[in-house]
Amino acid sequence: MTEAAQDAAGAASAATRNTPARISIWAAVVGAGLIAGIFLTPMFWLLYGGLYTCSVFACGVVAIPAGHLGRRRAKHLGGRDRGVALLGIVTGWFLVFFSLLLLLAYVGLLAGLAFLA
Numbered sequence: 001m002t003e004a005a006q007d008a009a010g011a012a013s014a015a016t017r018n019t020p021a022r023i024s025i026w027a028a029v030v031g032a033g034l035i036a037g038i039f040l041t042p043m044f045w046l047l048y049g050g051l052y053t054c055s056v057f058a059c060g061v062v063a064i065p066a067g068h069l070g071r072r073r074a075k076h077l078g079g080r081d082r083g084v085a086l087l088g089i090v091t092g093w094f095l096v097f098f099s100l101l102l103l104l105a106y107v108g109l110l111a112g113l114a115f116l117a
Contacts (some may be wrong), residue, residue, distance in 0.1 A: 018081035021070025024063045024088025031059030031095040038102070049106040057099035063092030 070085030
């Protein structure tokens, strides 16, 4: 295969990629990894609760619109990565909900400690 043909094939495959769907799923995976980190290292969550919570929320906020863009782009690509984009949307909403629960837990923990002091 000549170099010009390889460049043309690479450009064609790059044009058919569903990049927003892939961004959505990566944000969802990173957010799920942060949740796993919270449960595996609860002491770090107690020390850096705001950082963990903000990171989980940011991953969810990135996953949701990127997933919607990926679903729209999948219509033009014949359904390519449509399921991946949907998984990113669902996981993104889960991450947003979980970060709000983390915020409530952290505020409740601080309020309880203030009450005891």
